[in-house]
Amino acid sequence: MHEMDKLINYSQSLTLLYVEDNPEAREMTLILLEDFFDNIVIAVDGEDGIEKFCKNDIDIIITDINMPNMNGLNMVEKIRAINNEVSILVLSAHNEDDFFMRSIKLGIDGYLLKPIDFDQFTSALSKIVEKTRYRQESKSNLYFLQEYKRATNASSIVSKTDVKGMITYVNDAFCNISKYSRAELVGKNHNIVRHPDNPKTIFQDIWHTIKDKKEIWRGIVRNRAKDGKSYYVDSLIMPILDLKGNILEYISLRNDITSIMNPAKQLDDALKNALNPILIYIKLDKYEMLEEFYDHDTIIEIETKVDIYLQEKFSQMYQFDTVYQLGNGEYALVIDKVKYMNSEDLFLQKLKEFQELIKDDKISLENIEYDIEILIAVVYKQEKILESARLGIKKLIKRQQDFIVANDLAIIEQNRAKENMRTISMIEAAIEQSKIVSYFQPIIDNHTQKIVKYESLVRLINEENKVLTPFFFLDTAKKSNQYAKITNIVLEHSFIMLKNCSYDISINLSALDIEQKSTRNKVMELLDTYREMGSRVVFELLEDEGIKDLTIVKNFINDVKRYGVKIAIDDFGAGYSNYERLLEYQPDILKIDGCLIRDIETNSYSRSVVKSIVTFAKEQKLQTIAEFIENENIYTIVKDLGVDFSQGYHFGKPEPRI
Numbered sequence: 001m002h003e004m005d006k007l008i009n010y011s012q013s014l015t016l017l018y019v020e021d022n023p024e025a026r027e028m029t030l031i032l033l034e035d036f037f038d039n040i041v042i043a044v045d046g047e048d049g050i051e052k053f054c055k056n057d058i059d060i061i062i063t064d065i066n067m068p069n070m071n072g073l074n075m076v077e078k079i080r081a082i083n084n085e086v087s088i089l090v091l092s093a094h095n096e097d098d099f100f101m102r103s104i105k106l107g108i109d110g111y112l113l114k115p116i117d118f119d120q121f122t123s124a125l126s127k128i129v130e131k132t133r134y135r136q137e138s139k140s141n142l143y144f145l146q147e148y149k150r151a152t153n154a155s156s157i158v159s160k161t162d163v164k165g166m167i168t169y170v171n172d173a174f175c176n177i178s179k180y181s182r183a184e185l186v187g188k189n190h191n192i193v194r195h196p197d198n199p200k201t202i203f204q205d206i207w208h209t210i211k212d213k214k215e216i217w218r219g220i221v222r223n224r225a226k227d228g229k230s231y232y233v234d235s236l237i238m239p240i241l242d243l244k245g246n247i248l249e250y251i252s253l254r255n256d257i258t259s260i261m262n263p264a265k266q267l268d269d270a271l272k273n274a275l276n277p278i279l280i281y282i283k284l285d286k287y288e289m290l291e292e293f294y295d296h297d298t299i300i301e302i303e304t305k306v307d308i309y310l311q312e313k314f315s316q317m318y319q320f321d322t323v324y325q326l327g328n329g330e331y332a333l334v335i336d337k338v339k340y341m342n343s344e345d346l347f348l349q350k351l352k353e354f355q356e357l358i359k360d361d362k363i364s365l366e367n368i369e370y371d372i373e374i375l376i377a378v379v380y381k382q383e384k385i386l387e388s389a390r391l392g393i394k395k396l397i398k399r400q401q402d403f404i405v406a407n408d409l410a411i412i413e414q415n416r417a418k419e420n421m422r423t424i425s426m427i428e429a430a431i432e433q434s435k436i437v438s439y440f441q442p443i444i445d446n447h448t449q450k451i452v453k454y455e456s457l458v459r460l461i462n463e464e465n466k467v468l469t470p471f472f473f474l475d476t477a478k479k480s481n482q483y484a485k486i487t488n489i490v491l492e493h494s495f496i497m498l499k500n501c502s503y504d505i506s507i508n509l510s511a512l513d514i515e516q517k518s519t520r521n522k523v524m525e526l527l528d529t530y531r532e533m534g535s536r537v538v539f540e541l542l543e544d545e546g547i548k549d550l551t552i553v554k555n556f557i558n559d560v561k562r563y564g565v566k567i568a569i570d571d572f573g574a575g576y577s578n579y580e581r582l583l584e585y586q587p588d589i590l591k592i593d594g595c596l597i598r599d600i601e602t603n604s605y606s607r608s609v610v611k612s613i614v615t616f617a618k619e620q621k622l623q624t625i626a627e628f629i630e631n632e633n634i635y636t637i638v639k640d641l642g643v644d645f646s647q648g649y650h651f652g653k654p655e656p657r658i
Contacts, residue, residue, distance in 0.1 A: 007122065008036055011129050015039040015056060019049040019063035019072060020091075029091070029116065033062070036125065046070025050078055058086060059132055065092040076106050085135060087128040091116065157233060157254040163247055165189055177233075177256055179226035195222040210239050210250060220257070222265075231258040232265070263324040267332050270321060271385055276337035278380045280351070281389035282310065285373040285402065287329035294368075302370050303329060305363045309372065317354060332389070337380050351378060352403055377406040384410035423476040426462055431485055435461040438493035439654035443506070443625060443647045446639045453504040453538065455647065456494040457654045458486060478512060487513050488522050495526045497657060498533050506538040508570065514541075514556045515548060523556075527563045534563030540570040540591060550584060557585060568625070573613055582620075590617050592643070594628035600637055607637070614642045 016037040020026040021044050033040060041056050043049035045067040053061070061079070065072040076088055089110040090103055103111055109131065110124035157177055160169040170185050178185070178193050185192065194203075198221065209217040216238040223231055233254035239247045271277055284290065284306065290299060307325040310333075314323060318335045325331055341347045355376055363370045377392030379385045391413055392406025430436050436458065443453035460468045477483040491507065498505045513519045527534055539560060541553075557567055568589035569582065573596050592613055596606045610626070617624045626638040629648030638646060 003126075004122070007126055007129060010133060011036045011125065012038045014059040014129070014132060015041065017041045017043060017049060017053055017056070017058045017061045017063075019043040019046065019061065019067070019075065021045050021064060021067040025064070025114070029062075032116065032118070032121065046072060046075030049075045053079055053086075054082070059136075060128055061086060061088045063088065063090060065090060073102055073106065076103075076108065080106055087132050089124055089128055157256065159185075159190070159252050159254075161190065161250045161252075163249065165250075167192075168249065174254075177225065177231055178223070184226075193223045193225070195224040198222050206237060210237055211247070214239050214241065214245070214247065221254075231256060233257065263326050266322075267324040267326070267334070268386065270324075270334045274334055274336070277334045277382065277385065278337045278341060278347075278378065279385050279389050280314075280333050280335070281377045281379070281386075281393060281406075282331040283375045283393050283396075284329035285375055290329065298365065298368075301365055302363065303327075305365070305370075306372065307331065309361070309363060313354070313358070317350070330393070341380065348378070348405065351376065355403060373402075375402050377404050379406045379409075381407040383408070384414075387413075420476050420479065423473055424480050424482065427460065427473055427477050427480070427482045427486070429463070430460050431482065431489070436486055436489045437461060437467075437656060438490055438497070439467075440497060440505075440657045441647060441654040442652040443504075443645050444651045446635075446644055446646055451503060451651075452645070453506055454497065454501070454657070455506040455540070455654075456490060456497065456508070458490050459654075483512065484516050484518055487516075487519050491519075491522055491526055495530050495533075495537075498530060498536060501657075504536045504538055504566075506540050506568065508540045508542055510542040511548075511553060514553050520552075520556055523560065527560065527565070531563065534560075534565055537563070537565045538568050538589065539565060540568040541585060541587075542570050554584060573609055587622065589623045589625060591625045591627060597626050597628045597634060597638065597648075598630070601633055607641070610638065610643070611641050618642065 041052050043052045047070045063072040087109045090108050091112050109128050157173045158171040159174050161167050167185050167188055206217050209215050218236050221233055221235050234257050235254045237252040240249045242248055310323045320333045320335050323331050323333045358372050361372050375396045377389045379389045387410035388406045391409040392404045396404050439457045439459050440454040442451040445452045460473050494505050494507045566588040568591050569587045570591045571593040572590045573593045596610050600606045614624055623644045625645040626643045627647050629635050629646040629650045
């Protein structure tokens with residue numbers, strides 16, 4: 001039954017032309033055929049059969065022989081002239097040699113006597129269906145093969161060689177990029193386009209891979225066109241094998257990557273070969289905005305015209321090979337340090353003046369005028385010169401500046417990375433050895449001068465038993481997976497202190513802390529454990545610009561406030577703090593930034609800002625805390641201004657208290 005199901009399942013997708021002039025025989029046979037075919041086209045004689053065949057997409061024909069107007073074999077003969085592949089099964093009540101022999105000559109696929117025997121019919125139908133399936137699959141495979149070939153020819157540079165490496169075929173793309181005609185290439189070795197700067201080892205590797213190992217080789221090869229210009233191709237080279245594994249020929253598919261690779265490769269070569277290079281690295285200012293305003297073609301046109309402009313302008317000042325157009329609005333040129341830097345200061349001054357003059361120039365396109373403004377990173381110390389220049393451009397963008405001497409930036413960055421690794425190792429060891437500790441600094445009620453709160457502050461004890469403040473490790477921790485662990489340790493220490501004292505405990509939390517699900521879960525777990533003490537917990541939210549999802553922060557505030565927790569805005573009045581954020585957080589306390597308190601004795605501006613914050617806080621029924629109270633005079637000033645609480649070395653340093 002399984003084979004029968006497969007037969008029916010496939011035959012139902014085929015269209016059958018059934019030709020029979022006898023209505024009774026047709027009706028009886030259709031009962032059988034309808035079990036096998038969903039699409040049946042019926043014809044009543046040979047002429048009708050030809051007409052129906054021409055109007056329909058027929059896969060199989062089952063026909064009677066003796067019919068009026070035109071018999072079945074004459075019909076088959078005419079159909080064969082139209083389509084020599086369609087499968088045909090003949091039904092006849094006759095068993096005569098002349099019919100049989102003629103059927104064979106016409107390429108009939110099966111011959112059945114009436115009345116139809118079911119087993120004989122299904123056997124014949126199985127053969128026809130299988131043949132039809134193979135024929136359709138072959139057509140489909142051939143079609144796909146042709147499409148693949150067409151797609152490959154359209155998208156790749158294609159060549160074939162014989163087993164000796166002589167070119168036997170190239171497509172149009174190969175001729176276009178190499179500038180050779182097909183006649184000039186066929187019969188030649190690939191050496192005709194090989195660039196002499198390629199290392200010999202690359203071709204030894206190619207032949208070892210494709211000839212000895214009979215495997216595919218992939219890599220980038222530099223070629224040279226007929227006109228002498230270089231181009232780079234990302235290549236795939238593979239052997240074509242026969243069924244016995246013998247190599248018949250080799251085929252290579254290449255993609256032109258010259259526009260991507262060539263300028264950077266040329267720049268790299270220029271820097272390696274120069275004895276005393278000065279690298280002037282340039283980027284179009286606000287290039288990201290350029291990408292937002294204009295389409296891809298316009299940007300390409302702008303970059304190309306800028307390249308031409310820079311070539312012309314810089315050639316008036318220096319001698320150099322070329323301005324390398326590196327993409328993404330970046331350019332570079334290399335000049336001789338000995339020739340142009342007798343005086344470092346004078347050289348840099350002239351380069352800055354040139355940069356300023358450029359700002360007055362425009363590039364005209366068909367519909368727009370583009371104002372030229374550039375960032376410049378100049379490097380003239382040779383170690384990691386290109387890396388330093390690129391880091392210089394990143395610094396300029398980050399700092400919103402336009403000129404930098406980027407000497408040794410790559411070395412500095414490398415050393416910073418090493419230092420970060422040492423710091424991370426120190427943090428990991430401190431966590432493992434329980435040397436992440438909490439210190440607590442008192443907060444004073446300005447009216448009573450009594451301690452009413454403690455702020456929990458993290459410290460790290462290193463291998464020399466030196467106590468380090470967050471300045472030495474916390475920023476690095478934020479770049480690793482150790483930061484959340486530190487926060488959880490501080491939370492645990494803070495709640496233990498909460499349990500062991502009767503004061504409020506302030507705990508610092510950043511947006512990064514709150515956005516960590518594990519940290520939020522830890523907070524809620526501790527609040528559940530110390531539920532009756534929740535009203536003595538203050539979360540000081542550190543203001544920063546790195547909030548990814550303000551909704552998470554707001555939901556967290558709402559959740560903890562249900563336990564009686566109070567919310568303070570830390571470092572208010574400077575940095576990222578703003579009054580709009582107050583609407584989002586609905587805090588209970590404003591902690592005035594220390595930079596406003598430090599010089600409040602001498603700076604009238606700081607005093608005015610603090611005064612305005614206190615006035616606002618009182619109107620909104622918010623409490624205020626002044627940090628960095630270092631002496632009695634500062635304390636008196638903030639108290640007179642109406643600040644509610646004070647914190648600083650004047651009242652007590654952070655100390656371990658658990």
